[in-house]
Each structure stands twice: as structure tokens, then as C-alpha cells.
Amino acid sequence: MxxxxxxxxxxxxxxxxxxxxxxxxxxxxxxxxxxxxxxxxxxxxxxxxxxxxxxxxxxxxxxxxxxxxxxxxxxxxxxxxxxxxxxxxxxxxxxxxxxxxxxxxxxxxxxxxxxxxxxxxxxxxxxxxxxxxxxxxxxxxxxxxxxxxxxxxxxxxxxxxxxxxxxxxxxxxxxxxxHTEAAAGRRVWVRDLDDGMAELAAILPAPLAYAIKERLTAHAREIVAAAKAARSGSSTGTAPSENRVGAGGAGVGADRVAGDDVAETDAIATDRRTTDQVRADVLTDLLLTGHASAPVSSGSIPATAAITAHVQITIPAATLTGESTEPAELVGYGPIDPATARHLAATTPVWERLFTSPTTGAVLQVDTYRPSMQMRRLLDARDEHCRFPGCRRPARHCDGDHTIDAAHGGPTRVTNLANLCPGRHHPVKHKTAWSVVQKPDGILEWTSPTGRVYVDIPRRVLEFRANAAADQPAPF
Structure with missing residues (x-):
């Protein structure tokens, strides 16, 4: 001591x-x-x-x-x-x-x-x-x-x-x-809070819990974006009345529909809920009615525009074929059992093969049926999140930033690209005294305004090093 x-x-x-x-x-x-x-x-x-x-x-x-x-x-x-x-x-x-x-x-x-x-x-x-x-x-x-x-x-x-x-x-x-033992304990409960509120909680398999949150977030973003567009008058596409009234539709019925559209648009424009509030409201609507039924929600999301969840799962090839019991991974959470991973893989519309270095663990290549998107997918698989030290914003919500600016001759290659979140760390990199250099295997060396160096290592490279350390004799 x-x-x-x-x-x-x-x-x-x-x-x-x-x-x-x-x-x-x-x-x-x-x-x-x-x-x-x-x-x-x-x-x-x-x-x-x-x-x-x-x-x-x-x-x-x-x-x-x-x-x-x-x-x-x-x-x-x-x-x-x-x-x-x-x-x-x-x-x-x-x-x-x-x-x-x-x-x-x-x-x-x-x-x-x-x-x-x-x-x-x-x-x-x-x-x-x-x-x-x-x-x-x-x-x-x-x-x-x-x-x-x-x-x-x-x-x-x-x-x-x-x-x-x-x-x-x-x-x-x-x-x-x-997992089988833990899944047997899945449940839902309510905890009373003050001021007429209560907390609804659930214990679920991790892929389901993350998919639920992702779907709620997708709904919420659509609703918030529609409200902002309605307030600014910059809504894109055809006006609601034009969608609902065809040729020969003039008359009392058409006036009524047009009036409904105006009222609906006004309701959307006055919606000033936060994303968290909308997410909670959508959860309530979905559970109680089976769909996001609130007027503002249904007015901003077309009936034909399905909101689906997006989760990223990495499955070892041997696990996928049933030859191994090595766990798959739900990105952002951790290990999930092989049976769940194989079930999700069987129902996904897109497969991606991830190739990693056998000596460093770094992501080397992503092979898919869409080669025009290969570089973006490789970066998302390598980075998983914003690459500023400590940030965890998912890569799919980040910008692909040129480490050496394209304006300064930086090439558009994976070795010169990294994910940075658009609202915070992308501007920090370009508009403050922070600087960054990209090393092999996607390792970023950030230098702060005071000259300190912070090394951000891609998750798989760091995990590879940690596994290697586990194979060494313990120093105690």
C-alpha cells in the first residue's frame, strides 16, 4: 500500500x-x-x-x-x-x-x-x-x-x-x-419511478436486443429528419396531396384529402421531440399497436418504406460450417453463441468474407459481390467505429476521412482512409491542432496540440496482440 x-x-x-x-x-x-x-x-x-x-x-x-x-x-x-x-x-x-x-x-x-x-x-x-x-x-x-x-x-x-x-x-x-443457461433467464420487468413514470427493461439474447435498438433508432431518425424538413420547408419529393389525388380526383373528396395532408404536415412541422423521446414513443407504438402508429410517425415514414435493423456479426468460417465452436461476435457487444450466429447468417441477404493477417490480425481484404463498395466495407470491417481515441460511434455512421488530405495529394486508398464521426472528430482533425499519421495495419498515431502521441489500434490487431500475450508465461 x-x-x-x-x-x-x-x-x-x-x-x-x-x-x-x-x-x-x-x-x-x-x-x-x-x-x-x-x-x-x-x-x-x-x-x-x-x-x-x-x-x-x-x-x-x-x-x-x-x-x-x-x-x-x-x-x-x-x-x-x-x-x-x-x-x-x-x-x-x-x-x-x-x-x-x-x-x-x-x-x-x-x-x-x-x-x-x-x-x-x-x-x-x-x-x-x-x-x-x-x-x-x-x-x-x-x-x-x-x-x-x-x-x-x-x-x-x-x-x-x-x-x-x-x-x-x-x-x-x-x-x-x-448461453443456453443464460437464455433460460430471459424476462421483462417494470420498475416504478417517480412522477408517474416507470422503467421497462428486458433481458434478451444480445443480437435481438441490439437489433431492437437499431430498428427504434432508424425509425427515430426518419421522424426527426421529417420534422426538420417540414419546419424548414425543404421537404423533398412530391407533396402529399399529389401522391393521394390522381387525375379526375377533384371535388369534395379531394379537398378533404388535401386538408388532411396539410394538417398532417403541420403536425410533423411542430414535432420537436428529441431522438431519445421519439425512440421511446416508437417503442410504445410498436409494442401496443404493431407499428409506429402515432400521427407524426406514420406521416413521416411511408407505409411501403420498411424500417429494418442492422447488426454486424463476424463469424469464423469453421464455426459457420459447424466444424468449430469458436464464438461469433456481435460488433459493439462481444461473443455470441455459434447456433445464433449460424441462424442469422442463414437469413442475411448479404455475405461478406473477411480476410485477416495470420501474423498481425489486421483486416486485409473484404470480398463481396459488390466490388464498387469493397473499400467502404473493408474500412468499416477494419475500424468498426470512429478512430479517434476513445470514440465508439459505429463506422456506418462515420465519414471516410483521408488521413493525408486529398487536396494535399493523399491517395484514396484503404491505407490512407479511416472512419471519423462527422459531428465531432472529423472536424477536430481538420480544424484544430490535432494531427494524425497512419501506420501499417491501419494503426493511427494521433498527436495532440501539446505534442503527446496517442496510438489508436484497430480492434482486431489489438485483440491479436492480446491473444499472443495470453500464450506467453504470466509474469507473476
Whole structure:
């Protein structure tokens, strides 16, 4: 435990000068050093919690009675006092004690990485949650070693699906067996909230949950776009009355239809709901009526324009043919069982073959029946999301940016293209002092205005390195 060194790091950072007058570089360094010190203190706190759990276990072991309630008292008493001093729930404190004990005993390398500030507590939770089901000590050590390769380079959100895949590959219990057991627990429930509201939640197979969200989002975007167009008067296509009244349709009936169209257009123009609000309303309409039936929704989406979900799943060829049980992957989530993956593959209208390097794991080529779109698909498969460090916006919603600007002679090749989200990081690259260089295998080296270098590695290359690390002897 090194609380003194952690406190010293904070003091040293502050002693270099007043925060109120710190320069750009000093601000970045100060935040970095402070965060490292906080991580060290959090690691120390976890060790104290683990020790509390151990003391409670020792006291429990000295109780001669086998009566369950009596043996529950030592950990409850310890949790109650810790909760009192921290002003927290004692029930939650018992969980923190147990989790800390598991971390200290079962994930020593993760604790050491937190203590040195190489990762933070969010990374710790991802690693511990993914690895908790691996009971074999050797397999768990190999998993932890591989997971840290990812966690030390990525945000928790980006790291989670990769670490879940690593856990699956190193877990001796097949995913299909675990998925079957988990799927039996699928359910829907409601939790009451304040102010006349309630929360509707469901546990579903991941591909279904992601497909539902994708379909709701597609509906919501259509509705929001229609409302914006109606307000600006820039709606494209034929006016509603022209669609509904044909030749010889003049008269009272035509006037009534035209009046309905005007009222419908006015309703759309006054719709100022946010995307989240529209998504929630569409969910309600779909579940209660079978379609997005609200007037604004039905007015902005033609009856013949089907809204379908889009999910990206990567399936090893041997798994697809049934020769292997290696898991498939739902991009943005993590591993899914082979049976579900094969079912989805059997119903998809488009197949893409993904070729990866056997030495680095980098995406080399995407082979499809639409060669004119091959480069775009390859980039989406390689990048999966915006390539600015930490961003997770899906690649299909990003711009294909020339790393070296086309205006400066940059070629339109995969080796000079990367996905950047249009509203935030694409402008940052072009309109601020940030710069980027693309290395082999799609690796991007970003340089910040203060001169710091941040390396963004494509997910599959990073996962390949992590798997390679898992095959090396553990350093502890």
C-alpha cells in the first residue's frame, strides 16, 4: 500500500505552480498525475476492503455453530461499520468487500496495473466481470495478461467487447452451454419511478436486443429528419396531396384529402421531440399497436418504406460450417453463441468474407459481390467505429476521412482512409491542432496540440496482440 506516494504525487503536481495560472501542457500533466494518484489510492482502498472480508471470514470460522444466521453476523457487522464510516449502504458494502477479495486474490496483475495508474477502476470492473467465470487459475492468469494488453490501450467501453471475447476463448466451458443457461433467464420487468413514470427493461439474447435498438433508432431518425424538413420547408419529393389525388380526383373528396395532408404536415412541422423521446414513443407504438402508429410517425415514414435493423456479426468460417465452436461476435457487444450466429447468417441477404493477417490480425481484404463498395466495407470491417481515441460511434455512421488530405495529394486508398464521426472528430482533425499519421495495419498515431502521441489500434490487431500475450508465461 502506498498512500504516501499517491499523496506525494498530488502534492508534487500542485507544487509545480498555481492551477489557476497553469499552461495547457501543465493542465494535461496535472490531470494525468492526479488521476494516477487517485488510481493508486483506489487500489489501496480495495486492499483494505479485501482485508475486511478476510477478517470477517476468520471470525466466522471461529463460530462453532453451523446455524446460517449466526455465521452471517461477522461479515454483516464489518460491512455495517464500514458503511457507517463511509456513509454508504451496508448491503452494498458487503458486495464491495466480496468483490475486493476476489480481485486481490484472483486478479493480482489487474490490481498492480491499477496501483501504478496504467488502468482505472472502470477497466478493473470490465476485467473482473469478464474473468470471474474462469475458475481455472492458469486460464484466468492467461486471460488477465491478455486483457491488460487491451485495457492499457483502450477506454473501458472499447475494451469491453474485446475482453469478453478473450474471456470466452480462454474459458474451458463452451459458450453455447453458458448461453443456453443464460437464455433460460430471459424476462421483462417494470420498475416504478417517480412522477408517474416507470422503467421497462428486458433481458434478451444480445443480437435481438441490439437489433431492437437499431430498428427504434432508424425509425427515430426518419421522424426527426421529417420534422426538420417540414419546419424548414425543404421537404423533398412530391407533396402529399399529389401522391393521394390522381387525375379526375377533384371535388369534395379531394379537398378533404388535401386538408388532411396539410394538417398532417403541420403536425410533423411542430414535432420537436428529441431522438431519445421519439425512440421511446416508437417503442410504445410498436409494442401496443404493431407499428409506429402515432400521427407524426406514420406521416413521416411511408407505409411501403420498411424500417429494418442492422447488426454486424463476424463469424469464423469453421464455426459457420459447424466444424468449430469458436464464438461469433456481435460488433459493439462481444461473443455470441455459434447456433445464433449460424441462424442469422442463414437469413442475411448479404455475405461478406473477411480476410485477416495470420501474423498481425489486421483486416486485409473484404470480398463481396459488390466490388464498387469493397473499400467502404473493408474500412468499416477494419475500424468498426470512429478512430479517434476513445470514440465508439459505429463506422456506418462515420465519414471516410483521408488521413493525408486529398487536396494535399493523399491517395484514396484503404491505407490512407479511416472512419471519423462527422459531428465531432472529423472536424477536430481538420480544424484544430490535432494531427494524425497512419501506420501499417491501419494503426493511427494521433498527436495532440501539446505534442503527446496517442496510438489508436484497430480492434482486431489489438485483440491479436492480446491473444499472443495470453500464450506467453504470466509474469507473476
Amino acid at each position: 502506498n498512500s504516501s506516494s499517491a499523496a506525494g504525487s498530488i502534492a508534487g503536481s500542485i507544487a509545480t505552480g498555481s492551477i489557476a495560472t497553469a499552461s495547457h501542457g501543465a493542465v494535461i500533466s496535472g490531470v494525468e498525475h492526479t488521476r494516477q494518484a487517485i488510481a493508486a489510492l483506489q487500489a489501496e482502498e480495495l486492499q483494505w476492503f479485501a482485508r475486511a472480508e478476510a477478517l470477517a471470514a476468520e471470525e466466522t470460522a471461529r463460530i462453532p455453530s453451523s446455524e446460517g444466521r449466526e455465521r452471517e453476523m461477522p461479515p454483516r457487522g464489518m460491512a455495517a461499520e464500514l458503511a457507517a464510516v463511509l456513509r454508504r449502504s451496508d448491503r452494498g458494502m458487503q458486495e464491495r468487500m466480496r468483490d475486493a477479495a476476489v480481485l486481490v486474490d484472483g486478479f493480482p496483475a489487474t490490481l498492480a496495473a491499477l496501483e501504478s495508474g496504467r488502468i482505472d477502476v472502470a477497466h478493473v470492473r470490465v476485467i473482473q466481470d469478464a474473468g470471474a467465470r474462469i475458475t481455472d487459475p492458469d486460464a484466468r492468469a492467461r486471460f488477465e495478461q491478455a486483457a491488460l494488453v487491451v485495457a492499457e490501450r483502450e477506454t473501458p467501453g472499447r475494451a469491453k467487447p474485446i475482453i469478453l471475447m478473450l474471456a470466452q476463448r480462454l474459458d474451458p466451458v463452451p459458450l453455447e452451454e453458458r
